[in-house]
Amino acid sequence: MSPPLRTSNFVLPTSIKTPIIPTHQQFVKVNAPRELDKKAICLFAATGFFLGSDTYWKDLKVLPPGTINTIDEEGFWTESTPWFKWHYNPRDISFETALEEFTLLFEQITAEQLQDKKVILPLSGGLDSRTQAVALAKLKKPVTAYSYSFKGGFSESGIGKKIAKTCGFDFKEFTIESGYLWPKLEELASINQCYSDFTHPRQMAVLEEFKKMEGTFSLGHWGDVLFDRGAPEGTTENQLLDIILKKIVKKGGIELANALWQEWGLESDFESYLRERIVALLNKIEIENPSAKLRAFKSLYWAPRWTSVNLSVFEAAHPISLPYYDDRMCEFICTVPEEYLADRKLQIAYIKQQNPALAKITWQDHRPFNLYTFEKNISPNNLPYRIGNKLKRELKSKIGKPYIQRNWELQFLGMENDEKLQHWLFSENLHPFISKPLLAKFYNNFKTVDAVRYSHPLSMLLTLAVWRKNLYNG
Structure with a gap:
């Protein structure tokens, strides 16, 4: 069956307000034929998520983020008015002031979301969860942390274990096994309603283990988008379309979408349709700065329709909290100068200032370097590690143990x-x-x-x- 409307949508007529970055898709009916939206499905095939308010069906839509929406007496979605618009109004403040404001806001949001609850913290080798670990340790929250690694891949759990030990958290280590998806496919379909492809939510592999844990998940989703440059330095507004296409269209995605488009006999061509859709959405964002505009685009259309979809897997085990999704965090980002957001400066400075020991632990994206040394991750400084890592992978491959880097390798090989x-x-x-x-x-x-x-x-x-x-x- 198609995704159900949420209970609140049955109070008619009614008004529904959506968060700046919703954690759930809210499905509503529109007065349209009950037909498959094959153009939307082609776009889904190319990118892995539905764009805008699209669903599989022409008469079923998803409420847009940051809006107040009217549902009429017949149950149809009739009007949508933004209550929040992404903007870029940087204040004339020092980096030190921005860091102080971020510190207070992040820790306040974390404390309010979790209150006196036990915390379950996924730890990666990156910065978002490490920033959360700093705040949770400082707030003296009872935390059970965990990491998972691919069987035969890089041991992400190794970094997570060091972070947990430094903070005094309990720690669990999970291994994502080959072929875990097959017995869980239909359960995952019931959880995410098939609004995301199935090879990304690796948390599905350990869902039963999650259920044995106690607490509320504190999830670090979207920190890497809010606290980094939106677009490469020097990007012009005319270049945004191609940058977006490069980011959201997956390898082989255009080829599949074109094949479906032609097989279904749709008018015009897929690539023109894709470009027209993105240009129309970009034109609605009233921001001149290309970097801030791209961040807004991602937050409006990528976060709610891709990142948020598989949050439901965590919710199948325990309640969730997301400090980076908080409306106040989004509003704060719109007022911070781009130069302070670029290259993860605020998060790095926060970790260094509040917990130097965590800053000394390897940063996975720049291994073997840490937050004090990552700028050395250029040739020739990184050559010894890169050469050694390549030789290790090749040796494993020769003895029949291929190095697993991507989730699909565990599912399809x-x-x-x-x-x-x-x-x-x-x-x-x-x-x-x-x-x-x-x-x-x-x-x-x-x-x-x-x-x-x-x-x-x-x-x-x-x-x-x-x-x-x-x-x-x-």
Whole structure:
């Protein structure tokens, strides 16, 4: 069946206010035919998320972020008025003042969201969760931290364990095993309603372990977008479209979308449609600074329709809190000079100032360097590590233990995975919605041409296959 309307939507007529960055999709009906929105599905196939208010259906939409919406007596969404608009009005403040304000705001939000609850903290080797760890340790919250690593991949848990030990947190380590997805596919479909491809939410692998833990999740999603430059230095507004396309369209995504577009006989062509949609959305953002405008675009359209979708997996175990999603954090970001946000300056300074020991632990994106030494992560300083790491990966590959870097490798590679993948792709429920020749083309390209390029098309076709079986009611 199609995604249900939330209970609040049945109080008619009514007004619904959405947060600046919603944690949930709120589905509403519109007065339109009950037909598949095949153009929207093509865009979903290219990017891995639905754009704007799109869904699988023409008569079902998702309320936009930062708006007040009217639902009429017949249950139709009739009006949407922004109560918040992303803007860029930087104040004339020093970096020290910006850091002090961030410190107070971040710790206040963290304290208010969690109150006296036990905390479950996912720890990565990056900065967002490390920033949370600083605040939680300072606030003396009872924390159980955890990390997970791919079996045969980089030990992200190694960094997480060091952070937890430094902060005095309890710590659990999980390993994401090969093929974990197959017995959980239909459960995941019921959780995220097939609004995200299935190879990204690796937390699904340890959902049952999550349920054994106690507390509220404190999740670091979207910190890396808010607290970094939105666009490369020197970007002009005319370049934003191509930058967005490069960021949101996955490898092989255009090829799959074009194939579906042609098979379904849609008018014009997919790439023109994609560009027109993005230009129209960009034009609604009244910001001149290209970096701030790109950050706003991501926060309006990427965060709610991709990042937020799989928050539901965490919620299937325990309540969630997201300090970077807080409305006050978004409003704060709009007033901070871009030069202070660029290159993670505020988060780095906060960690160094409040917990120097955490700053000395390896920063995964710049390993083996830390927050004091990461600027040395350039040639020739990083050559010894890069060469040693490459040799280690090649040695593992030679002895039949390939180095796992991406989640799809755990799902699609190997005989057992391949058998289950073929079962889902070529089962009868997907036809004639998508033809077997089209499926065979992308499957064969994955197997014989370029597994990296065609992993995303396979993941999207798998998602559509599960959706068609479990949620389609057309």
